[in-house]
Amino acid sequence: MIYTSYFAMAHKINDKNKLLSIALWPPKNMRIQCMPCLAPTKEILLRYKEDHDEEAYTKTYREQVLGNLDVDKVGAYLQGRILLCYERPEAFCHRHIVAKWLNDNGYDCEEIRFK
Numbered sequence: 001m002i003y004t005s006y007f008a009m010a011h012k013i014n015d016k017n018k019l020l021s022i023a024l025w026p027p028k029n030m031r032i033q034c035m036p037c038l039a040p041t042k043e044i045l046l047r048y049k050e051d052h053d054e055e056a057y058t059k060t061y062r063e064q065v066l067g068n069l070d071v072d073k074v075g076a077y078l079q080g081r082i083l084l085c086y087e088r089p090e091a092f093c094h095r096h097i098v099a100k101w102l103n104d105n106g107y108d109c110e111e112i113r114f115k
Contacts, residue, residue, distance in 0.1 A: 003112050038094075
């Protein structure tokens with residue numbers, strides 16, 4: 001199983017070795033392993049901050065980022081890991097696109113829900 005969450009909840013996760021940032025710029029105060037190949041490019045992120053076009057962001061991210069990756073290699077590497085970025089679970093973000101991509105390709109991935 002692969003999990004997702006967000007940086008603000010990382011302190012609630014006991015095994016910090018499972019944490020993996022997929023953000024373009026992880027928090028400076030957090031010592032965490034990063035997987036930059038899953039981060040959006042600066043251009044994708046800046047365009048979205050200007051136009052808030054979720055459909056365009058998703059299409060571009062899937063083509064330019066996920067399209068360059070081998071889902072089986074990525075899925076195998078991520079087993080047991082917790083993918084983190086900045087957005088809360090209800091907010092649009094690339095973490096959810098990654099989770100869908102993994103799920104669509106046979107890798108169980110779900111958001112950790114905290115009370």
